[in-house]
Amino acid sequence: MEVERVDAIEKVRHTLIELDIENIQQTVREALDAGTPPLDIALKGLGEGMKEIGELFQAEEYYLADLVLAGETMKEGMAVLEPLISGEATSRKGPVIIFTVKGDIHDIGKNLVGTMLSAAGFKVIDLGVDVPESKVVDTVKQSGASLIAMSVLITPMIGSVGEVVDSIREAGLRDKVKIAIGGACTTQELVDRFGLDALGRDAVDAVRIFEEWNDS
Numbered sequence: 001m002e003v004e005r006v007d008a009i010e011k012v013r014h015t016l017i018e019l020d021i022e023n024i025q026q027t028v029r030e031a032l033d034a035g036t037p038p039l040d041i042a043l044k045g046l047g048e049g050m051k052e053i054g055e056l057f058q059a060e061e062y063y064l065a066d067l068v069l070a071g072e073t074m075k076e077g078m079a080v081l082e083p084l085i086s087g088e089a090t091s092r093k094g095p096v097i098i099f100t101v102k103g104d105i106h107d108i109g110k111n112l113v114g115t116m117l118s119a120a121g122f123k124v125i126d127l128g129v130d131v132p133e134s135k136v137v138d139t140v141k142q143s144g145a146s147l148i149a150m151s152v153l154i155t156p157m158i159g160s161v162g163e164v165v166d167s168i169r170e171a172g173l174r175d176k177v178k179i180a181i182g183g184a185c186t187t188q189e190l191v192d193r194f195g196l197d198a199l200g201r202d203a204v205d206a207v208r209i210f211e212e213w214n215d216s
């Protein structure tokens with residue numbers, strides 16, 4: 001059974017790397033039928049596949065059109081998994097404000113983090129992608145939220161992270177909020193440079209971080 005599950009995850013990863021949008025939902029369903037937990041399919045199958053696609057793009061074996069198709073293929077796969085991951089949890093914790101920073105339009109990881117937080121019982125306020133710092137500050141003021149999840153994948157937009165932190169500080173809110181960051185280009189060095197509160201590797205890590213903060 002275990003071998004079957006590993007093979008099924010491997011097939012999902014492979015189908016994504018092949019950009020086979022026609023068959024991705026079928027392979028995801030096969031993995032579910034083999035008893036693979038939906039989150040494993042999302043992180044180890046689709047998530048790992050996306051990392052490899054990023055490397056192929058960097059190596060100039062894949063082009064921008066391939067990245068676009070990869071994003072669409074991943075979303076097709078996630079459409080099967082998301083209802084299973086979300087569950088029936090009621091929103092008792094949070095709220096968490098989640099968004100992708102200004103100048104960055106990657107949203108797949110952010111959405112997965114948001115889905116996982118909802119499943120863990122958090123109310124999630126999703127501001128979307130390419131979000132200006134003023135919108136973050138306004139939302140903190142209006143919602144009273146003290147938890148922020150920031151996603152950034154491209155190095156040229158790291159400055160946007162600093163702008164969010166500066167605006168929150170200027171609004172006198174820095175002591176009232178905890179900020180976690182995640183995404184392909186994030187490092188501990190970045191966390192230290194901007195005085196952020198945590199770095200998360202994946203959606204499971206995100207839940208761990210916000211659970212800890214919510215309880216403290």
Ligand code: B12
Pocket residue numbers: 043046047050051053054055057058064067068069070071074103104105106107108109110112113148149150151152153154155156180181182183184185199200201202203204205206209
């Ligand atoms: C798909 C993709 C795209 C799609 C995005 C589709 C979409 N709707 O999101 C499209 C085609 C639009 C795209 C565009 C571009 N992309 Co792109 N893209 C990718 C790719 C292949 C996968 C990203 C992804 O969805 N991964 C899957 C998800 C599940 O993983 P994730 O995002 O990392 O999220 C997980 C964790 O990081 C974490 N996490 C994420 N956010 C947060 C937040 C918190 C608080 C926490 C705790 C955790 C957390 O949890 C998530 C779930 O496990 C990456 C490769 C990579 N290694 O990331 C390149 C990549 C990010 N892209 C890259 C580039 C260069 C670009 C472009 C500039 C290309 C171009 N020349 O135009 C543009 C930029 C457009 C813009 N302004 O934003 C580079 C960035 C390099 C860099 N360091 O700057 C990468 C790394 C590819 C590479 N190796 O070169 N891209």
